[in-house]
Amino acid sequence: MSILFDATSRVIVQGITGREGSNHTPNMIKSGTNVVGGVTPGKGGTTFAGVPVFDTVAEAMQQTGANVSCIFVPPPGAADAIMEAAEARMPLTICITEGIPVNDMARAAAFLKEHPTRLIGPNCPGLATPGAGKVGIIPYQILTEGDIGFVSRSGTLAYEVAALLTAAGLGQSSCIGIGGDPIIGTTFIDVLRLFEADPATKAVVMCGEIGGSDEEDAAAYVPQMSKPVIGFISGRTAPPGKRMGHAGAIVSGNTGTAAGKVAALEAAKVPVADTIFDIPGLVKQALGR
Amino acid sequence: MKIHEYQAKEILRRYGVPVQPGKVATTPDEAEAIAREFGVPVVIKAQVYVGGRGKAGGIQFGDTPEQARAAAAKVLGMDIKGLTVQKVLVVPKLEIAQEYYIGIIMDRASQAPVVMVSAAGGIDIEEVAAKTPEKIIRRVLDVRWGLLPEQARGMLAEAGVPHTVVAKGGAILAQLAQAFIAADATLAEINPLALTPDGQVLAADAKILIDDNALYRQKEFAAWAEPEEANPLEYEAKAAGLTYVKLDGNVGIIGNGAGLVMTTLDMVARAGGQPANFLDIGGGAKAEVMKKALLFVAKDPQVQGILVNIFGGITRGEEVAQGIIMAQAELPPGMPIVARLSGNGEVEGRAMLANAGLMWGADMRDASQKIVAAIKEREQH
Numbered sequence: 001m002s003i004l005f006d007a008t009s010r011v012i013v014q015g016i017t018g019r020e021g022s023n024h025t026p027n028m029i030k031s032g033t034n035v036v037g038g039v040t041p042g043k044g045g046t047t048f049a050g051v052p053v054f055d056t057v058a059e060a061m062q063q064t065g066a067n068v069s070c071i072f073v074p075p076p077g078a079a080d081a082i083m084e085a086a087e088a089r090m091p092l093t094i095c096i097t098e099g100i101p102v103n104d105m106a107r108a109a110a111f112l113k114e115h116p117t118r119l120i121g122p123n124c125p126g127l128a129t130p131g132a133g134k135v136g137i138i139p140y141q142i143l144t145e146g147d148i149g150f151v152s153r154s155g156t157l158a159y160e161v162a163a164l165l166t167a168a169g170l171g172q173s174s175c176i177g178i179g180g181d182p183i184i185g186t187t188f189i190d191v192l193r194l195f196e197a198d199p200a201t202k203a204v205v206m207c208g209e210i211g212g213s214d215e216e217d218a219a220a221y222v223p224q225m226s227k228p229v230i231g232f233i234s235g236r237t238a239p240p241g242k243r244m245g246h247a248g249a250i251v252s253g254n255t256g257t258a259a260g261k262v263a264a265l266e267a268a269k270v271p272v273a274d275t276i277f278d279i280p281g282l283v284k285q286a287l288g289r
Numbered sequence: 290m291k292i293h294e295y296q297a298k299e300i301l302r303r304y305g306v307p308v309q310p311g312k313v314a315t316t317p318d319e320a321e322a323i324a325r326e327f328g329v330p331v332v333i334k335a336q337v338y339v340g341g342r343g344k345a346g347g348i349q350f351g352d353t354p355e356q357a358r359a360a361a362a363k364v365l366g367m368d369i370k371g372l373t374v375q376k377v378l379v380v381p382k383l384e385i386a387q388e389y390y391i392g393i394i395m396d397r398a399s400q401a402p403v404v405m406v407s408a409a410g411g412i413d414i415e416e417v418a419a420k421t422p423e424k425i426i427r428r429v430l431d432v433r434w435g436l437l438p439e440q441a442r443g444m445l446a447e448a449g450v451p452h453t454v455v456a457k458g459g460a461i462l463a464q465l466a467q468a469f470i471a472a473d474a475t476l477a478e479i480n481p482l483a484l485t486p487d488g489q490v491l492a493a494d495a496k497i498l499i500d501d502n503a504l505y506r507q508k509e510f511a512a513w514a515e516p517e518e519a520n521p522l523e524y525e526a527k528a529a530g531l532t533y534v535k536l537d538g539n540v541g542i543i544g545n546g547a548g549l550v551m552t553t554l555d556m557v558a559r560a561g562g563q564p565a566n567f568l569d570i571g572g573g574a575k576a577e578v579m580k581k582a583l584l585f586v587a588k589d590p591q592v593q594g595i596l597v598n599i600f601g602g603i604t605r606g607e608e609v610a611q612g613i614i615m616a617q618a619e620l621p622p623g624m625p626i627v628a629r630l631s632g633n634g635e636v637e638g639r640a641m642l643a644n645a646g647l648m649w650g651a652d653m654r655d656a657s658q659k660i661v662a663a664i665k666e667r668e669q670h
Contacts, residue, residue: 075502101503102395103473106432109400137572139601139632154548156572156600160653163600163631180547182397182475209548212397235551237558238567239536275559276552277654 002129002174003149003194003201004092004120005068011135012066013038014057014073014081016048020096021072024137025049028070031140033133036064057081058088070126070135071095078122079104086115094135095122095185105183112185119185125155125177138162138175146171148283149195149227151188152207153180153214157234161207161276168280173201180209188218196225203228203287205279206270210235211256219264228286231265231272232279233258290499292513293336295378297497301479304468306461307491311380320361323379324354330382333360335367335374345369350382375515383493385483389450390414391462392478393430393469395500402430402469406444406462411481424448436466457490458482472510473503522566522589531568531585538563540660541586541595543579545570545604553598556653562661565592574604579612587620594625594664598653601632610638614645625663629656 011028015021016038026049029035037052037060044055054060057069069090073081078097085093086108100122112119120127126136130143137155142163148170152158158177165172173195178186188206195201206229208215215233222229236258262272271286273279292300298308310327313336314320324331335347342348347369351357357379367374388411396403406426409417418425426448430436442459450458461482469477476498483493504511514524526533532547536554540562544550547569554564566589570582579597586595599609609630620626629650630638642649648663650656 076505099502101473101506102475102500103432103470103503106395106401106430110431110433142632152548154546154551156544156546157548157552159600159632160549160552182395183400207548209551214397234548234555236555237564238551238554275556275654277652 007132010036010066011068012060014071031133069093075099079108082108086117094120098123121179123181124179127176129174144171147202149201149204150175151191207232215261216264219268222268230282231270291338297495304464317358317362321354321358324357327381334378336376337372339370387484388481390480395475399429404428406448408448438463473500534567538565539593541592544598556657560657560661576608576611580616583616596660597628606630606634606638610641627660
């Protein structure tokens with residue numbers, strides 16, 4: 001079992017013939033993901049990586065019964081691609097694209113509030129469910145099946161921690177990167193709720209970073225959960241006011257500091273790992289393994 | 290991207306916001322000429338990318354053209370928080386009866402910009418927000434609609450400003466929202482919005498930040514970037530397509546992915562080192578990019594050694610190793626480098642490094658400890 005994505009999911013790739021889409025679609029298929037089609041306006045009627053390409057998301061859904069879309073469309077058209085998925089009432093869309101103007105995302109976020117679509121990302125690695133496949137760019141070979149739910153704001157840090165969990169014999173139910181941008185579709189607290197409701201997940205690892213208040217908001221929800229949560233916060237040594245690559249990872253004033261986030265998590269009785277190497281040990285401790 | 294006050298005012302003027310007249314001077318002569326053109330008294334305002342310029346002495350007054358000249362001479366070249374003042378804005382001194390705050394900022398929690406209005410302006414709005422949040426009227430902006438003039442007037446009325454400011458300021462606030470959306474701003478504020486004794490309402494100061502992700506379509510503003518006022522290495526990095534942030538330590542850091550690089554900084558600090566920078570080379574980097582990144586980090590004279598931490602999802606270990614080996618000839622002699630490679634091609638990459646007599650770390654902790662030790666050892670010799 002898993003959250004959001006499993007072996008029954010039918011995935012289309014928006015921007016399947018572009019540089020990123022064409023690069024990553026074969027990897028998704030190789031990981032076992034049921035990719036049923038792609039969308040590139042103007043390339044409808046052709047095929048790519050063995051699947052049919054459509055001009056629009058609506059057509060692709062109609063023809064393939066897709067219920068998940070993965071967006072690799074470059075920044076200028078990415079928000080439009082999100083809204084196209086929402087307009088077609090795609091249940092889940094995962095936007096990998098990095099560098100979308102924040103005003104475009106504000107527009108897409110307002111649009112999504114009026115549609116039934118859940119967005120993950122943008123500027124994220126996507127999600128993976130070991131045994132079922134992946135949607136996005138998470139290196140699938142580092143994962144193994146298990147009962148740990150894993151959510152991270154950052155991509156490569158997620159890979160690093162997932163590899164540590166796997167090496168420690170802690171397999172994953174699902175792994176999700178929610179993205180580092182200021183405006184994202186799904187936040188930590190949303191993912192914690194999903195893991196809490198998933199019978200296959202026994203504990204959750206949450207890797208946050210400086211900036212914003214998503215980690216603090218999630219911490220406030222943890223006391224209502226029946227499952228243990230293990231935390232980690234990246235960027236403890238980052239100086240205030242400096243933008244560390246992720247548009248979201250900027251500390252201004254007293255909000256969004258690593259210390260504040262660690263304190264909020266600890267107040268919610270969440271063990272916070274000092275370094276990523278301490279995460280597997282804390283998970284085992286929490287589960288009594 | 291930061292822009293200057295005079296540039297922010299130029300943007301606002303295009304959307305109809307009444308702005309004080311004024312001109313930019315880069316020499317005392319020019320400042321004196323502008324004072325003569327507009328008439329005295331004038332205010333000389335330093336144009337730098339940091340706040341708190343008033344407290345630093347970056348705002349001076351001139352009651353005569355000669356005094357304007359002297360004031361400009363004092364402010365030009367002044368150091369404000371590490372930045373040298375290259376330009377001053379010369380404006381006629383404004384009689385102000387009352388000051389207000391209007392601003393729009395992109396807000397994560399709302400997934401939208403938030404419009405803020407306060408009857409208490411001209412001061413640190415963050416302090417007002419922290420101490421007396423009830424004095425700030427907020428409204429989430431739907432960027433598809435913009436801010437309707439009636440909504441803008443409603444906010445000002447709720448803030449308790451005089452009738453004339455509800456009318457005139459409401460129009461200005463709606464224009465500010467137009468400018469915010471059209472210019473791809475992440476922050477746009479007028480502070481203070483000034484009411485003059487004769488009933489004019491106008492922007493006495495303005496601040497706008499432009500979204501870096503939107504610079505591809507805001508070409509005019511992109512061209513306003515000034516190398517001499519940002520950190521020169523950071524400016525150069527941006528031009529080279531690298532995500533680089535200068536820090537104060539001596540351990541150069543290169544990694545892939547913002548979260549991983551931040552975690553690497555933390556790990557180096559934990560190992561007793563001081564990171565010199567943040568550099569994210571992104572995914573799938575080839576040997577050439579690795580080499581370029583190493584040579585770039587080594588340009589910082591504070592750097593005594595470099596840690597390379599690559600998680601190989603798409604990036605291959607051999608490419609990283611090849612890049613490090615290629616950079617050797619051009620790096621300062623004896624500069625220690627420790628590379629941590631994992632994932633695809635890690636075994637091959639490590640073998641290449643070992644053959645070239647270079648250091649590698651088994652994981653990020655091991656590599657952090659090795660680079661800190663190597664720098665300390667080198668310092669002792």
